Amino acid sequence: MGSQERLWSIYGEAYGWPTADMTYEHDLKDLERHAREIEAHESFNYALFDDAETALLGCVYIDPPERQGADAEVSWWVVDDRAGTDLERTMDALVPQWIAESWPFERPRFIGRDLSWEEWLALPKPT
DSSP: OTTHHHHHHHHHHHHOOSOTTOOHHHHHHHHHHHHHHHHTTSOEEEEEEOTTSOSEEEEEEEEOOSSTTOSEEEEEEEOGGGTTSHHHHHHHHHHHHHHHHHSOOSSEEEBTTTBOHHHHHHSOOOO
């Protein structure tokens, strides 16, 4: 929740997440939903931890498209104290390269990178 305000500015309008009153139980339910989607190969969620694996530093989401024109929608974030740092710049370079080299997508969309969340929300939904 240390990055809630900034994450809300990114994901809030699109997904209503993370709410200011998000509890541990709410987060656990959200993580359980992600686990079910991963198990079903519907979406993928990768957490970035520090070397000791004691602190979450960010996440990468690979989701099926909710808007026309892509075969996957990818977004990522880092915690507030890593925003604007070499870690974030590395993620900004690495994630698109990783998707291009290791995933079978032909038209991945990098939301918040190759188009804004506002532009994404304005795209038509699949028919």
